[in-house]
Amino acid sequence: xxxxxxxxxxxxxxxxxxxxxxxxxxxxxxxxxxxxxxxxxxxxxxxxxxxxxxxxxxxxxxxxxxxxxxxxxxxxxxxxxxxxxxxxxxxxxxxxxxxxxxxxxxxxxxxxxxxxxxxxxxxxxxxxxxxxxxxxxxxxxxxxxxxxxxxxxxxxxxxxxxxxxxxxxxxxxxxxxxxxxxxxxxxxxxxxxxxxxxxxxxxxxxxxxxxxxxxxxxxxxxxxxxxxxxxxxxxxxxxxxxxxxxxxxxxxxxxxxxxxxxxxxxxxxxxxxxxxxxxxxxxxxxxxxxxxxxxxxxxxxxxxxxxxxxxxxxxxxxxxxxxxxxxxxxxxxxxxxxxxxxxxxxxxxxxxxxxxxxxxxxxxxxxxxxxxxxxxxxxxxxxxxxxxxxxxxxxxxxxxxxxxxxxxxxxxxxxxxxxxxxxxxxxxxxxxxxxxxxxxxxxxxxxxxx
Amino acid sequence: xxxxxxxxxxxxxxxxxxxxxxxxxxxxxxxxxxxxxxxxxxxxxxxxxxxxxxxxxxxxxxxxxxxxxxxxxxxxxxxxxxxxxxxxxxxxxxxxxxxxxxxxxxxxxxxxxxxxxxxxxxxxxxxxxxxxxxxxxxxxxxxxxxxxxxxxxxxxxxxxxxxxxxxxxxxxxxxxxxxxxxxxxxxxxxxxxxxxxxxxxxxxxxxxxxxxxxxxxxxxxxxxxxxxxxxxxxxxxxxxxxxxxxxxxxxxxxxxxxxxxxxxxxxxxxxxxxxxxxxxxxxxxxxxxxxxxxxxxxxxxxxxxxxxxxxxxxxxxxxxxxxxxxxxxxxxxxxxxxxxxxxxxxxxxxxxxxxxxxxxxxxxxxxxxxxxxxxxxxxxxxxxxxxxxxxxxxxxxxxxxxxxxxxxxxxxxxxxxxxxxxxxxxxxxxxxxxx
Numbered sequence: 025x026x027x028x029x030x031x032x033x034x035x036x037x038x039x040x041x042x043x044x045x046x047x048x049x050x051x052x053x054x055x056x057x058x059x060x061x062x063x064x065x066x067x068x069x070x071x072x073x074x075x076x077x078x079x080x081x082x083x084x085x086x087x088x089x090x091x092x093x094x095x096x097x098x099x100x101x102x103x104x105x106x107x108x109x110x111x112x113x114x115x116x117x118x119x120x121x122x123x124x125x126x127x128x129x130x131x132x133x134x135x136x137x138x139x140x141x142x143x144x145x146x147x148x149x150x151x152x153x154x155x156x157x158x159x160x161x162x163x164x165x166x167x168x169x170x171x172x173x174x175x176x177x178x179x180x181x182x183x184x185x186x187x188x189x190x191x192x193x194x195x196x197x198x199x200x201x202x203x204x205x206x207x208x209x210x211x212x213x214x215x216x217x218x219x220x221x222x223x224x225x226x227x228x229x230x231x232x233x234x235x236x237x238x239x240x241x242x243x244x245x246x247x248x249x250x251x252x253x254x255x256x257x258x259x260x261x262x263x264x265x266x267x268x269x270x271x272x273x274x275x276x277x278x279x280x281x282x283x284x285x286x287x288x289x290x291x292x293x294x295x296x297x298x299x300x301x302x303x304x305x306x307x308x309x310x311x312x313x314x315x316x317x318x319x320x321x322x323x324x325x326x327x328x329x330x331x332x333x334x335x336x337x338x339x340x341x342x343x344x345x346x347x348x349x350x351x352x353x354x355x356x357x358x359x360x361x362x363x364x365x366x367x368x369x370x371x372x373x374x375x376x377x378x379x380x381x382x383x384x385x386x387x388x389x390x391x392x393x394x395x396x397x398x399x400x401x402x403x404x405x406x407x408x409x410x411x412x413x414x415x416x417x418x419x420x421x422x423x424x425x426x427x428x429x430x431x432x433x434x435x436x437x438x439x440x441x442x443x444x445x446x447x448x449x450x451x452x453x454x455x456x457x458x459x460x461x462x463x464x465x466x467x468x469x470x471x472x473x474x
Numbered sequence: 475x476x477x478x479x480x481x482x483x484x485x486x487x488x489x490x491x492x493x494x495x496x497x498x499x500x501x502x503x504x505x506x507x508x509x510x511x512x513x514x515x516x517x518x519x520x521x522x523x524x525x526x527x528x529x530x531x532x533x534x535x536x537x538x539x540x541x542x543x544x545x546x547x548x549x550x551x552x553x554x555x556x557x558x559x560x561x562x563x564x565x566x567x568x569x570x571x572x573x574x575x576x577x578x579x580x581x582x583x584x585x586x587x588x589x590x591x592x593x594x595x596x597x598x599x600x601x602x603x604x605x606x607x608x609x610x611x612x613x614x615x616x617x618x619x620x621x622x623x624x625x626x627x628x629x630x631x632x633x634x635x636x637x638x639x640x641x642x643x644x645x646x647x648x649x650x651x652x653x654x655x656x657x658x659x660x661x662x663x664x665x666x667x668x669x670x671x672x673x674x675x676x677x678x679x680x681x682x683x684x685x686x687x688x689x690x691x692x693x694x695x696x697x698x699x700x701x702x703x704x705x706x707x708x709x710x711x712x713x714x715x716x717x718x719x720x721x722x723x724x725x726x727x728x729x730x731x732x733x734x735x736x737x738x739x740x741x742x743x744x745x746x747x748x749x750x751x752x753x754x755x756x757x758x759x760x761x762x763x764x765x766x767x768x769x770x771x772x773x774x775x776x777x778x779x780x781x782x783x784x785x786x787x788x789x790x791x792x793x794x795x796x797x798x799x800x801x802x803x804x805x806x807x808x809x810x811x812x813x814x815x816x817x818x819x820x821x822x823x824x825x826x827x828x829x830x831x832x833x834x835x836x837x838x839x840x841x842x843x844x845x846x847x848x849x850x851x852x853x854x855x856x857x858x859x860x861x862x863x864x865x866x867x868x869x870x871x872x873x874x875x876x877x878x879x880x881x882x883x884x885x886x887x888x889x890x891x892x893x894x895x896x897x898x899x900x901x902x903x904x905x906x907x908x909x
Binding site: 290 | 544636638767859863871
């Protein structure tokens with residue numbers, strides 16, 4: 025009897041749940057050559073006919089906004105049909121499958137500059153040199169560089185999200201009698217005043233390592249400029265470089281001001297990005313300032329009661345040094361690439377570089393662009409104007425460094441850059457040790473490749 | 475289909491066919507989902523990071539496994555898990571099982587203890603993460619701690635306050651006027667760092683009282699107005715802090731106390747001449763209980779162990795309870811008749827008879843613990859996941875969770891497999907013996 029019990033129990037044990045990992049691979053279909061129905065309007069543009077298949081990240085409301093851009097295009101080119109397919113965030117996987125299968129879409133929207141580089145070097149992309157003059161007429165020269173791989177223009181950065189921002193609690197700033205800091209010294213002075221007023225200045229979401237690397241990248245970019253930023257990003261200068269140590273020392277002035285962090289060092293390391301936002305915009309405020317990109321607005325609106333302008337506001341990240349780097353901007357970008365070359369595709373790409381294309385989406389919100397011919401007044405509300413207008417004005421623009429580095433170093437939880445910056449938050453005086461750790465991890469990651 | 479009697483050739487073949495038909499699907503599924511991935515993983519562990527196979531790197535993935543700091547931490551943590559969890563789960567399960575036999579609400583109790591098994595480990599992790607939050611306003615465990623702490627000593631009314639000028643300093647939690655003073659002075663005790671909502675109710679515009687001979691007067695106020703104001707000077711718009719206890723101590727050590735009024739002023743009249751030291755008592759500034767950092771790097775693994783034991787104790791209780799129910803009562807009665815105490819009966823009769831069940835629970839827990847993954851990824855905040863790392867999580871992180879190093883990831887998977895095999899073999903041998 026005893027044995028039977030044991031055996032029954034034991035057999036039940038044997039049937040332990042087995043986890044199966046099934047890699048979901050989305051298929052991709054691409055149709056080409058379907059002639060579109062003839063539209064109503066006439067003119068030389070209506071000679072351009074055909075269809076363009078387009079795989080994009082946007083779904084839902086964003087897909088509808090992009091449909092407005094396509095509609096604006098069709099007003100000029102009635103006989104080109106754009107077939108937009110909302111793929112979602114797994115564009116890289118879908119594209120990889122489609123390319124391997126030999127049927128890539130005509131165009132795609134890629135958020136990873138590293139992937140664009142890789143595809144261009146593999147010869148999968150078609151150059152878009154025909155759009156050079158359109159881009160030059162509408163964008164600062166830096167935007168062509170961002171779409172260029174090994175000297176050839178492959179991508180148009182159609183949509184950009186500003187990551188060089190500072191968000192602040194308006195009542196907390198009013199109580200302390202300070203205004204949005206314009207320079208680094210202003211920031212440190214404001215922070216001191218905020219602390220005296222009883223509100224800790226900095227709300228840090230250090231449990232998410234990327235909030236720390238973004239802060240570092242902004243300080244580095246605004247101090248040393250685009251060229252040096254890109255060298256660091258490519259690992260052609262080392263993380264033990266004096267410039268890195270200096271930027272870390274500056275960052276340490278924020279992270280080391282422990283009485284001025286929401287919840288002290290322990291709070292800063294345990295709060296994630298969302299916590300840092302809700303803490304800073306709660307009532308009464310637990311903190312006053314959050315350093316992050318334009319997406320903070322969405323979190324504030326969905327998880328706090330703060331209202332735009334009266335409760336929260338955005339300002340450009342403080343200028344660290346006067347000069348050309350003072351308004352440099354770090355962005356997350358949507359890069360449009362082409363896999364084929366037809367008159368219809370050319371027409372669409374050229375159109376996308378114009379102000380008309382950008383305006384069609386900009387007036388709906390949730391959109392930023394480097395197009396300098398898009399007036400700030402087109403943005404639908406004050407917050408969007410504050411966050412997106414600086415992108416068009418910047419002469420110096422870079423992608424998020426983590427998007428360009430090997431992911432083992434730049435974007436893995438608890439490892440590489442994210443983990444090491446969390447160590448830095450725990451001990452912000454250890455600048456040399458952290459620089460050395462970063463260099464060791466970077467060297468290992470770049471050696472084993474992306 | 476009824477099998478033909480053995481012996482005749484066609485009938486034998488038909489039997490084989492039937493067997494093959496029945497076993498076929500299982501073999502195919504096992505082959506596709508178990509054998510192929512296992513073999514591929516073993517081969518893959520000798521190749522580089524990307525691609526179907528990548529480049530041959532020999533044993534270097536295994537070298538990395540034992541030389542990378544994050545992976546070593548994962549192995550160390552797994553050792554702690556194996557050392558602590560199976561033994562504790564078995565012991566707690568045994569205690570619960572024996573005790574539930576004797577309580578009247580046994581079913582309700584068993585259900586309550588078993589309930590965590592019905593919740594997915596991921597949901598458990600999310601729940602415990604909230605319980606463990608350091609901020610007592612959020613984390614229930616630290617909220618309990620705060621309630622207990624506030625019974626012992628209530629937090630000060632101005633616990634965030636700081637001296638506004640260097641003429642004051644913080645000493646042993648109290649704010650002390652550095653320079654000694656004589657009667658006939660009016661002193662300024664300015665404080666900053668007080669949020670507007672923490673200013674005691676009824677506060678009015680602060681006033682710097684006039685000096686009077688033979689008395690020490692002064693004001694305690696929130697030395698801040700928007701923009702900062704002038705530190706150390708009472709200005710229009712700055713509020714007095716009422717209800718603060720100010721002390722002066724004379725040369726002999728005798729202390730006098732006074733409480734501030736609505737405008738923050740206080741006064742010590744009729745003081746004999748001499749030198750005095752003024753201060754605001756430490757209890758005004760005593761910090762509230764700020765919670766333990768359960769999710770911090772030091773406590774994260776113990777916190778995880780507690781949550782994991784909470785999940786599995788019910789399982790152990792039910793399994794051991796089943797064994798207990800099946801145990802022959804006459805043996806226990808015989809022991810009692812022979813004069814054994816309850817403890818002796820438990821120790822010498824119950825436990826030995828239950829030994830096979832206990833070892834099944836123990837071994838099962840070892841296997842479970844070696845594979846632990848979901849609880850760690852959902853409970854540990856990202857900033858301490860490196861401290862909480864375990865082998866299965868390290869494997870996933872290395873192969874899929876960003877690093878995308880399939881070579882090293884496979885090596886970790888093989889290592890984990892090698893660890894599980896001996897325990898599994900032990901278990902299988904046990905089944906065979908029991909049959």
